[in-house]
Amino acid sequence: MITLKKLAEQLNVSVSTVSKALNDSSEISQETIIRVKELAKHYNYQPNRIAQSLQKSSTRTIGVIIPNILNRFFAKVLVGIEKEANTLGYNIITCITNETLSKEKESLKLLSNGSVDGFILAASEETQVSKNFDHISLLQSSDLPVVMFDRVIDNVNCDKVVIDDFSALQKATVHLIAKGRKNIAFISNIDDLNVGKSRKQAYKDSILKKYHKVDESLILTIPRKVNSQDRIKAFFKANPHIDGVVSADNTSGTIVLNVAKDLGFKIPEDLSIIGFADEAISNLSVPRLSYISQNAKQIGIAAINLLVDRLNSEEEKKEFTTRVIPYKIKNQESL
Amino acid sequence: MITLKKLAEQLNVSVSTVSKALNDSSEISQETIIRVKELAKHYNYQPNRIAQSLQKSSTRTIGVIIPNILNRFFAKVLVGIEKEANTLGYNIITCITNETLSKEKESLKLLSNGSVDGFILAASEETQVSKNFDHISLLQSSDLPVVMFDRVIDNVNCDKVVIDDFSALQKATVHLIAKGRKNIAFISNIDDLNVGKSRKQAYKDSILKKYHKVDESLILTIPRKVNSQDRIKAFFKANPHIDGVVSADNTSGTIVLNVAKDLGFKIPEDLSIIGFADEAISNLSVPRLSYISQNAKQIGIAAINLLVDRLNSEEEKKEFTTRVIPYKIKNQESL
DNA sequence: TTGAAAGCGCTAACAC
C-alpha cells in the first residue's frame, strides 16, 4: 500500500507537504503541488480511509439495521439508502436481524465502537412484540444518531420516516366499498407489528363506518413462517361469499388472487383485491394485482438524508422530526 | 467515547497496563486485571475498532458487491454471507451496482483504500456484456483477495463459487422430456449473462439429443426492464402447442404459470413448468411452481469461508479453487 | 513555502 510517507521520501519533501499538496493547500507552491500530484497519480495513491477516520473521528459509514432483506420492501429501502449514501459520500454496513431482538442488540453494540457515524434502523418483530427498546434508547447517550423507518417505536425519541399506514388502508378499504363490495376480508401476516395493527384498525374503522359492524370471521391473520397458501385456500373455502380482499402485507395479495382464481372466482368481477406491493409483484399475477405502493426507495432516501443532516448539524440539538412519505394506489386490474 | 487513556487516568496506571489487563495478559497481576475490568465494565468500554484496524492493518470488514438486491437470489446469498461473516467476526459493507460497470468499478476503487480486507463479488450485467474486467484483475496487485460467485468471469483468476447451471438445466429439460413433453419452450430474461447462456445451451443440447432438432421459435428471451407478462402472453398465443416450459430465471416461471392458466391451460395436465426459484416464490402460484433451488444461502456461506480462509492463509499463494454448490429440483406440482 | 511535532486510540517490543 502506497502511503504519504513513501511519496514524501521519493519526492524528498516532508509528509505534511505532501498531505497539503494533495489537498490543494494555498500554503504550497503550484510547482510542488503538481510534482506531488503526478507521483500520487502514478502510484494510484488513495488516502487510507481508516487513518482518516481515526484522525477525524468520523468514519463516513452508516450502520443499517434491517429485519429481513428477503422482504422486497426492505430490500427497496436499502437500495434507496445505499444509492443516496454513496452520493453523499457515505458507505453503509448492513446488518440483518432476521426479526430477532438478540441480533438487533448485538448489531448495535458491535457497530457502536467507532465503526459507524450513525444508524438507520427498522425494529425487528421480536423487538416490537417484547417491547424491549433499551438498546435503542441507549444510543442516545453515545451521540450516535439514529433514524428509524417503517417499524418505528413511539417511545424512542429520534428522527423517523414512515408512511401513513392508517390512511392507506382506509383509502383502500373505501375503494372496495365504493365498488359495492359488501363482504370485504382483511388478510395479514404482520399482525404482530405496529404497522400491521394500524392497518387492521383502519380496515375495521372503514368497514364499521359503512356497514355498522365488523365480521371478525372475515379477518385472517397468518403467523410468519406458516404456509400462507394453505391458510388462504381454507379461508376462502370457509367463506365463499367474500367479494373483496384487503391485504396488509407484501405477499398475501398475490396468493389470494391466484387461490381465488383457482377456486373459480372471476377477478375483478367476483372479487376485488388490493395489497401492499410494487410493480414487479403486481406483474406476477393475471390480472395484475392492484396495490398500495409505499415508495420504499423514497423512504430510504429520506432516512439517510435525515441522518446526514443531523450529523452535519452543529450539535445544536435540533428537534426530532418524523417525515411521512406519501403512498400511492396503483393499477386497477384487480379492483 | 471512553478510551484506554481515560481508564488509565482514573486508575492511575498506564495505558499499556490497561490494554494488557483487558486482554488478560499474563504479565499483569490478577488484582489489577480485576480493577481494570470492573471500571471498563462500569463505563461500558468498547475498544475503538478504527484504531485497532489502523494498528493491525486489518479491518475485519468485507466488501460485498452485488448487482441487484431485489433479485431474491442475490438477497439470499447476502443473507448467507452476512450471517456467516458475523460468526467469523467480520462485518460487511454492501455495494449495489444496479447491473452497471461504472458503479462496480467505483465501489471496488472506493473500498480498496483500506476500508475492507477483501471482496465478494458477482459481476454486473454490463461488466459481463462489455467484457471489461480490468478493475477486477487489478485487485490482484493490491493484495485484496476476491471471491466471485454466480456471475463469475473465466478470465479472472480468483476463488469462485458457482452451481452447475448446465447440469441443472439439462436435468430439468430431461425431466420434461421424460413426462412426454414434445414442445418444450425455453424462457429467459438473463440471456446476456454467462449463466443465462450456459442454461440456454443446456436446454438446446438436451432437446437436440432427444428430438434431433431445436425449434428456435420456442425460445423466448426477454430483455431486462421489458414487461415480461405481456411478452409471455403474446408468446403463448403465438405458440399454443407448447406443452412444457423451462424458465432460466427467478421470475418468469411464475408468470408463465399464471398466464398459461389464464389462457385456459390446465397445469400440469396440459403444460409442465419448471423455473429457478425458491419456496416463497413457488408458493405464489396455484399450483405451486416446480423449481430448481440454487441453495443461495449456501453459496454465500461458501464464498465468505473461502475468502476468510485466504485471508488467514499465510500468504503462501494457495491455488485458487472453484466450489460447486449442489442444486436441487423441488416440488412436483407444476411438472 | 516548507517542515517538525502532536495526536486520533490502540498494540507490542522493550525497558525498568
Added chain:
DNA sequence: GTGTTAGCGCTTTCAA
C-alpha cells in the same frame, strides 16, 4: 508486574 516508547497513516497547528 508495570511503564515507556514507537508506530499504524493521516491532518493540522505552529515554527522556521
